Amino acid sequence: MSNPPGPYPQGNPPYPNGQQPPYPQGQPQNPQQSAYGSGQQGPYPQNPQGPYQGAPSAQPTSAYPTQTYATTGQPTPTSPYAQTAPPAKKPRSRGRVIGWIAAAVVVLLLVAGGIVGSVVGTQANAPEREVEEYLNALIAGDAEDALAVSNAEAGDADVLLTDDVYGDTDDRISGYEVGEAEISGDTAEVPVEITQGDESYDATFTLEKAGKAFVVFDTWSLQAPELGVVTYSVSGPEDTAVTVSGVDTTGVAAADGAVALPALPGTYTVALAGESEYLAAEPLTVTVLGFGADAATSVNAAGEESTALTVTLTDAAVTAGEEAVEAYIDTCAASTDFRPEGCPFTAQGETPGYEYTNCVWTLDPRPTFTIGEYDDGEWPVSTDSSGSASLECDxxxxxxxxxxxxxxxxxxxxxxxxxxxxxxxxxxYAP
Structure with a gap:
């Protein structure tokens, strides 16, 4: 009987380079010196022929069976070295550990983010931020933004509270240092040291709670600070047009003879509007230093404190006034009446029944006079030296x-x- 076919061609496993299997005759030459070492038994200690269970007359051609499947009716042999190993420890899941670590990190990040978010949110909505926004607008000359931040509404008299005017105003606020807010209930007070021109002064801004941001952070509303006031009166004709820092204030109603214009910190100039041939006025310089009713100081050209814009006559006006008075005198002198109507001289003592003709008035000398400063709607004329008048009639x-x-x-x-x-x-001229 022949060997059952194995998985290798010709019934033998291949060996490279013509090498022989470990047991070239199908069994080791010396069972005591096998491939398992000196003194060691081979894999089949009771049968040097190995586990082959084929027909008795046939032996395998190799120490290893060429048939990978057990012969029909025979059980598959087990390795004599097979041992039952103790159960291996189940390795700890790295994924679970990493998951716990990641979860911890997330919690830490959320906590840290919550803290940072709380700090940032609180700072972003702190009352000091509203004050800073207001003062930054003033530094930039943005009056309208400042009004919006302070929740103030412009009225008819607020002609100076515009970007066009305030943007060109000199000596605005140039810097500030905000202190820590003092919060009491729904009110906060923020102290600030302000720099304006060469001056520094302290101011306090008041804010009220306005609500919540993101349901958590208090928001604050800046209460409009009391502004300084540019005040002036005109010592001159009622219809005199006046500008303040270039703004025509004719449309602003006066109260008790004075015009009052709310003004932000800065320096303003009160002057006549345009150029006039007959009227002039030395401008007023009004400095609004900070806030409040006492913030404004007005001085005239001589450096004296004054809120009166005194309208004076130009040389051309004085000449025109003198000419008007002289014309009046001339008119009186040209009269042929004993008592010229409305004239400063008159004759008395006519004889009743006589006829007077060719009457002539002579002025020698003529009176001299001065046109004074504006007073109660007019420029008074006063005599410096009296003249002399004589009458002669036929x-x-x-x-x-x-x-x-x-x-x-x-x-x-x-x-x-x-x-x-x-x-x-x-x-x-009115005599």
Whole structure:
């Protein structure tokens, strides 16, 4: 009987380079010196022929069976070295450990993020931030933004609280240092040291709670601080147009003869509007240092504190006024009446029934005078030195036909009255 076919061609396993199997004759030459070492038994200690269970007359050609499957009816042999190993320890799951670590990190990050978020949220909504935003707007000349931050609404008199005006205003706030807010209930007070021009001063801003941000953080609303006020009155005609830092304030109603304009910190100039041929006024300089009713200081050109814009006459106006007075005198002198109406001289003592003709007034000398400063709606005229007037008339007695010359004077001549207006035709004089 032949060997059962194995998995290798020709019934033998292949060996490279022509090498022989460990048991070239199908068994070791010396069972005591096998491939398992000196003194060691081979894998089949009771049968040097190995576990082959084929027919008795046939032996395998190798120490290893060439048939990978057991012969029909025979059990599959087990290795004589097989031992039952103790159960291996189940390795700890690295994934679970990493998961716990990741979870811990997430918790730490959430806690840290919550702390940081709380700090950032609190800082972003702190009352100091509102004050800083307000002051930054003032530094930048953004009056309208400042009004918005302070929740103030502009009125008719707030002509100075615009970006166009405040952006060009000199001596605005240039720096500040915010202190720590003092919070009491729903109110917070923030102290600030402010730098303006060459001056430094302290100010306190008040805020009220306005609600919540993200349901957690208190928000604050800045209460509009009391502003300084640029105040002026005009010592001049009622219709005098005035500008403050270039803004026409004609449309702002005066109260008790004065115009009051709320103003942010800075320096403002009060002056006549445009150029006038007849009227002039030295401008007022108003410095608003900080906030509050006492923040504004107004001085005139001489450096004296004053809120009155005094309108004076130009040289052309003075000349026009003098010409008006002289014209009046001339009109009176040209009269042929004994008592020229509205004139500063008059004659008395006519003889009833006589006829007076060719009456002539002579002024020698003429009076001199001065046009004074504006007062109560006019520029008063006062006499410096009196003049002298004389009258000479032809006289006739109708009863006798006799004729002669009648005279009156000399008499003093003074002028008064005032210059009441100026226009295209010059000055208007009211004696």
């Amino acid at each position: 006289v006739r007695d109708p009863g006798s036909g006799a004729t002669g010359t009648a005279t009156a004077g000399p008499m003093g001549v003074d002028v008064g009255g005032a210059i009441t207006a100026f226009g295209e035709d010059g000055a208007t």
